[in-house]
Amino acid sequence: MINDSYLQRLAAGDNSDLTAELAQALLATRHEIAALKQQLEARVKLPYTSASPACDIEAGYAAGVQDSKEAIRRAGFMVEGDE
Numbered sequence: 001m002i003n004d005s006y007l008q009r010l011a012a013g014d015n016s017d018l019t020a021e022l023a024q025a026l027l028a029t030r031h032e033i034a035a036l037k038q039q040l041e042a043r044v045k046l047p048y049t050s051a052s053p054a055c056d057i058e059a060g061y062a063a064g065v066q067d068s069k070e071a072i073r074r075a076g077f078m079v080e081g082d083e
Contacts, residue, residue, distance in 0.1 A: 044072050045080040 010022065046069060049062035069079045 040077070043078045043080040043082070 010019075046065050049065045050058060053059040053062050072079050073082070
């Protein structure tokens with residue numbers, strides 16, 4: 001892993017081995033960024049809730065799921081079923 005001392009040495013002109021190490025660190029970081037982007041693109045799937053709940057417990061559960069969906073959307077993520 002590249003730390004600040006490597007970057008300070010590179011900035012000072014000592015780039016003997018640092019170029020290869022920095023390239024490896026850059027590649028690893030790019031792979032990590034790609035994996036994180038893929039995770040963020042996944043849609044959130046919440047449980048199905050009935051449109052007409054039969055009791056107060058079901059109504060509370062459905063309201064909780066709906067509130068969760070709205071919070072997820074407001075955060076900028078997609079919920080499964082969104083177009």
